[in-house]
Amino acid sequence: xxESDFMNDNLIRHKITQHYCTHCGSKVSIRIPEGDNRxxxxxxxCGAIFYENPKIVSGCLLTYKDKILLCKRxxxxxxxxxxxxxxxxxxxxxxxxGALRETFEEAGAKSQDIKLFLxxxxxxxxxxxxxxxxxxxxxxxSAGVEMEDIKLVTETExxxxxxxFPVISQTLKCYLEDRKKGNIDIHFHTIMKK
Amino acid sequence: xxESDFMNDNLIRHKITQHYCTHCGSKVSIRIPEGDNRxxxxxxxCGAIFYENPKIVSGCLLTYKDKILLCKRxxxxxxxxxxxxxxxxxxxxxxxxGALRETFEEAGAKSQDIKLFLxxxxxxxxxxxxxxxxxxxxxxxSAGVEMEDIKLVTETExxxxxxxFPVISQTLKCYLEDRKKGNIDIHFHTIMKK
Numbered sequence: 255x256x257e258s259d260f261m262n263d264n265l266i267r268h269k270i271t272q273h274y275c276t277h278c279g280s281k282v283s284i285r286i287p288e289g290d291n292r293x294x295x296x297x298x299x300c301g302a303i304f305y306e307n308p309k310i311v312s313g314c315l316l317t318y319k320d321k322i323l324l325c326k327r328x329x330x331x332x333x334x335x336x337x338x339x340x341x342x343x344x345x346x347x348x349x350x351x352g353a354l355r356e357t358f359e360e361a362g363a364k365s366q367d368i369k370l371f372l373x374x375x376x377x378x379x380x381x382x383x384x385x386x387x388x389x390x391x392x393x394x395x396s397a398g399v400e401m402e403d404i405k406l407v408t409e410t411e412x413x414x415x416x417x418x419f420p421v422i423s424q425t426l427k428c429y430l431e432d433r434k435k436g437n438i439d440i441h442f443h444t445i446m447k448k
Numbered sequence: 449x450x451e452s453d454f455m456n457d458n459l460i461r462h463k464i465t466q467h468y469c470t471h472c473g474s475k476v477s478i479r480i481p482e483g484d485n486r487x488x489x490x491x492x493x494c495g496a497i498f499y500e501n502p503k504i505v506s507g508c509l510l511t512y513k514d515k516i517l518l519c520k521r522x523x524x525x526x527x528x529x530x531x532x533x534x535x536x537x538x539x540x541x542x543x544x545x546g547a548l549r550e551t552f553e554e555a556g557a558k559s560q561d562i563k564l565f566l567x568x569x570x571x572x573x574x575x576x577x578x579x580x581x582x583x584x585x586x587x588x589x590s591a592g593v594e595m596e597d598i599k600l601v602t603e604t605e606x607x608x609x610x611x612x613f614p615v616i617s618q619t620l621k622c623y624l625e626d627r628k629k630g631n632i633d634i635h636f637h638t639i640m641k642k
Contacts, residue, residue: 271470271471273470273471273473274468274471275470275473276465276466276489276498277467278468279467279473304470305536307504307537307538308504308537309501310504310576342499342501343501343576344501344502345501345502346571346574347571348569348638349569370636373564375542377541377542377545382504382537440564442564444542
């Protein structure tokens with residue numbers, strides 16, 4: 255793909271929802287700043303320029319013996335569907351800290367041996383998923399407030415039709431294929447809007 | 449590290465600079481929303497909660513024959529120092545698109561074979577660097593507006609004392625070591641504030 259293709263495409267898709275300046279509370283205009291090539295929210299009063307950037311979601315696929323730790327969502331979006339523990343990386347965190355924090359908050363689960371497993375671009379929602387793989391420490395887990403249920407499942411027990419997001423199906427498929435081959439690799443994917 | 453350690457640590461380091469709501473222009477308060485465990489800016493009028501998250505910087509280490517493409521910065525921070533082409537990932541981009549766009553914007557350089565090379569956490573400034581390695585297409589390059597100079601350098605010509613950022617030194621060191629070993633690998637680093 256030529257750089258001009260994705261730039262034009264981005265300019266069309268990029269939607270800015272900011273109406274007011276976070277610094278002084280004045281109205282912002284949506285326009286391209288001098289020397290830039292994309293529209294930004296710019297404060298009409300103080301001149302502040304606001305940049306919106308993709309968010310990172312980090313999480314873990316943890317295994318215990320031959321089983322995989324899955325979580326049933328108790329909140330929207332996709333309430334009632336199954337997922338892997340993952341969430342938005344917070345300021346001042348490393349990717350690994352974020353993945354482990356989300357795993358503990360959502361699934362009461364820990365791991366001491368996580369390694370990068372999958373990177374997935376979701377450009378239509380400006381998210382980058384960074385998923386780790388590791389072993390579940392002591393086989394212990396418990397549902398956090400955002401989850402209805404947590405369980406360890408074998409390959410045949412994975413609820414493929416009730417998974418929350420395509421990136422979760424992709425992560426599970428990659429893991430099962432790697433395990434069959436006897437070698438856990440690092441995977442790269444991009445999931446486009448259907 | 450226990451999850452409680454890095455959470456407490458984050459709460460101390462995390463500074464929110466937002467004063468007004470981007471939706472309605474009213475004042476925000478800095479407090480922990482119900483069901484959350486971190487301080488956020490919350491609009492006193494409309495109740496909107498604002499989340500600040502780490503930004504991704506993606507870029508490229510491109511090589512041509514035995515030489516590495518370096519850029520001399522023409523803007524602050526670190527004006528006049530040497531760097532690799534890299535910049536903030538934009539909404540609706542993939543990591544690879546962002547790395548190639550920055551490389552073309554800053555160094556007029558293209559590549560058709562980039563692969564993930566290094567992931568580096570910079571938690572003190574809430575940035576995640578995702579660096580790719582590839583070969584410079586046709587040996588062509590030219591300085592973009594943010595750069596004073598672009599050049600291809602051999603290993604002995606790398607201006608180690610005049611590199612812009614520690615993450616750039618780290619990327620170059622990893623590459624040179626890998627090249628010596630004859631195998632370009634994927635590297636993971638965390639650079640803490642000095």
